[in-house]
Amino acid sequence: MSGLPSSLANAPLRVVDGFGMAVRAACRCLAPRDAGELAELLARATREGMSVAFRGSGRSYGDPAINASGLVIDTTGMNRILSWDPTTGVVDVEPGVTIEGLWRRTLPDGFWPAVVPGTMAPTLAGCAAMNVHGKNNFKVGPTGDHVLEFDLAAPDGRTYTCSRDQNEDVFHAAIGGFGALGAFTRLRLRLKHVESGLLEVEAIRNRTLEEAFDIFEQRLPAADYLVGWIDGTASGRSLGRGVIHQANYLTADRDPEGPAKTLRIARQDLPSTILGFPRSLVWHFMAPFMTAPGLWWLNTAKYFASYLSRPGRKYLQSHAAFAFLLDYVPNWRLAYGRAGFIQYQPFVPHGAARRVFREILERCRARGTPPYLVVLKRHRPDPFLLTHGLDGWSLAMDFPARQREQLWALCHELTEIVVAAGGKFYFAKDAVLRPTDVERAFGRDRLDRFFAVKRRLDPQGLIRSDLMRRVLPA
Ligand SMILES: Cc1cc2nc3c(=O)[nH]c(=O)nc-3n(C[C@H](O)[C@H](O)[C@H](O)COP(=O)(O)OP(=O)(O)OC[C@H]3O[C@@H](n4cnc5c(N)ncnc54)[C@H](O)[C@@H]3O)c2cc1C
Incomplete structure (x- = not known):
């Protein structure tokens, strides 16, 4: 991201769609290159009162990565593999590393992502935000079951390091939480050892x-x-x-x-x-x-x-x-x-x-x-x-x-x-x-617990995608 516009309302306007192309909207779009730039964007959006949604490779079929009345922060440019240990199969990645980028790096060492969707284009942040499942879900669970730790930059200005032992409520809410609580800026995952390609x-x-x-x-x-x-x-x-x-x-x-x-x-x-x-x-x-x-x-x-x-x-x-x-x-x-x-x-x-x-x-x-x-x-x-x-x-x-x-x-x-x-x-x-479908399917109690975490991390309700407006109106 070279140079922020004077106001986020002047950020480039682009038509952003869901993978199915049945929903789309014109959104202001910016793509930070690292966690520092991303934090700066969140702070600016808070000051300017502009809603935010995050976007990976845009492979969700509907509207979770669209924000018709605000800013879309595209994290695909944050795509470095930060560390890779071929003895344990543990990898630290930036959010925009794709499934493809990951296996291309790890397979020669005999490791394959434990969970992959039907396309290799999604980012790991997108996979964690949706808690993606593979054709082996019955056996190994979803992406979240293989995430060991992550950093989440929240609109409250803090970065939360989360795992099963640290900020565990945020850990369990942000995985599958469709990016509503903050931006993943680093994810640590354990990969599956494979003996053959x-x-x-x-x-x-x-x-x-x-x-x-x-x-x-x-x-x-x-x-x-x-x-x-x-x-x-x-x-x-x-x-x-x-x-x-x-x-x-x-x-x-x-x-x-x-x-x-x-x-x-x-x-x-x-x-x-x-x-x-x-x-x-x-x-x-x-x-x-x-x-x-x-x-x-x-x-x-x-x-x-x-x-x-x-x-x-x-x-x-x-x-x-x-x-x-x-x-x-x-x-x-x-x-x-x-x-x-x-x-x-x-x-x-x-x-x-x-x-x-x-x-x-x-x-x-x-x-x-x-x-x-x-x-x-x-x-x-x-x-x-x-x-x-x-x-x-x-x-x-x-x-x-x-x-x-x-x-x-x-x-x-x-x-x-x-x-x-x-x-x-x-x-x-x-x-x-x-909204009524979602409330009946997930239960009021789960939604209330989710929103309790959201109010803590995002007190002003800065993060609002079109999905959230549609199914979880405030
Ligand atoms: C052909 C095809 C096959 C598929 N097969 C499967 C399948 O088998 N199983 C399955 O589970 N899914 C499948 N999917 C769906 C896809 O895996 C998910 O939609 C995945 O979330 C897409 O990742 P993405 O990087 O494109 O994210 P996007 O679609 O761009 O965004 C998805 C969500 O992630 C959030 N997000 C993105 N980046 C960040 C970030 N840095 N921090 C916080 N939140 C963020 C967004 O706000 C949004 O809510 C398939 C999709 C396609 C197109």
């Missing part, structure tokens, strides 16, 4: 939703990663059909190429072409399929393609290739067109999930709004105050936002089903929730 992967077809749950339950005890793709266009007896992928870490002795080779960064790089086309062009070919009939063809083809592979066949895939499938096609979100799309991801307790997800898929069908991409995952509870984690399941669904009113109405209907079942939601994947 490869995973052993198996695809398992499920003909129905019930079968998907059954396969998950059989495989969970022995799986390192488990994720289900569901055909959102299928109905009747095929409702919920799809393909589940199980992946397991490979031990060094079973790595056919040898760890010295597979732990190299070059072995992780995603292919530069898909079916002979440069990756960067592929989203153009996807655009014509982004209609209900187009999607039906795509999903049906994907499902029946699974019959081509022999049941039980296992294959090897690099960590990056397995984890970051959604990064294969850069800019794929543009295929949705100008109206963009939303992701809606309810989390439902174990005992109710089979019934609730069936009802949700049937309701989408009844309203003529099939989800374009549907992903099933198993989760476990964690100790963070506003966590979406629970002993249950989630169903992430992408919907094009072309018919906005109908879509929002459908999501409100689905929210009623989820809340009645004791479910929760995930703020990184939300654009539709209302």
Whole structure:
């Protein structure tokens, strides 16, 4: 950040969107280079009475990193790895280090981030602020479970060093607290030791939703990663059909190429072409399929393609290739067109999930709004105050936002089903929730405890993103 404007109201004005592009706003934007500049910005915003929201790589689908009436502080420029200990797997990073930046540094030493989302673009601050989960959430918990300590610069002018032993209330509120309490300026994490750069992967077809749950339950005890793709266009007896992928870490002795080779960064790089086309062009070919009939063809083809592979066949895939499938096609979100799309991801307790997800898929069908991409995952509870984690399941669904009113109405209907079942939601994947939904899903008590911490660290309520205005109005 070279030179602050005379007033923050004169900071550059930019259109800032959620990853789904269905929500956007013009915001004043500044990008500090270090913790000192960030603290100065917070102090200036306090003096000028300008609201603030923090932003990482902007990979949240909705509005948590947008601030329509104020300043967006982008921390992606604070991206140094401060220290790395390859004997313990403990790393200290600035907030803007991305998942990609992290594994590129640590994998050659045999360490992979314990939790990664479906894209490698997010920053570690963004992952901590949302308490991101991976395809191994049932086994290792979310990002927060692997954070040992962090520094949080708060609007009260103090920097809080937080861990399970120090400022533990702030520790448990800021992880998953969508940046509402202050800015992460340093995070310390423990990474997962891996013996090989490869995973052993198996695809398992499920003909129905019930079968998907059954396969998950059989495989969970022995799986390192488990994720289900569901055909959102299928109905009747095929409702919920799809393909589940199980992946397991490979031990060094079973790595056919040898760890010295597979732990190299070059072995992780995603292919530069898909079916002979440069990756960067592929989203153009996807655009014509982004209609209900187009999607039906795509999903049906994907499902029946699974019959081509022999049941039980296992294959090897690099960590990056397995984890970051959604990064294969850069800019794929543009295929949705100008109206963009939303992701809606309810989390439902174990005992109710089979019934609730069936009802949700049937309701989408009844309203003529099939989800374009549907992903099933198993989760476990964690100790963070506003966590979406629970002993249950989630169903992430992408919907094009072309018919906005109908879509929002459908999501409100689905929210009623989820809340009645004791479910929760995930703020990184939300654009539709209302204050009453959030209060019923998370409980008044948790919200009150969260706001007690917020009042202490941010007495003037300086930090206000569009998400907060929408779901947690003061
Ligand atoms: C293709 C795709 C796949 C995904 N897959 C998954 C998945 O499998 N699992 C999952 O859990 N999520 C997933 N996500 C969501 C994504 O991981 C989260 O939204 C994550 O928070 C994005 O990080 P970011 O750096 O882009 O942060 P942003 O989206 O820019 O911001 C997210 C939050 O972090 C806060 N924040 C950012 N920087 C700071 C800071 N320095 N201090 C305090 N707060 C800060 C912001 O205020 C905001 O509330 C996926 C997203 C995409 C686009």
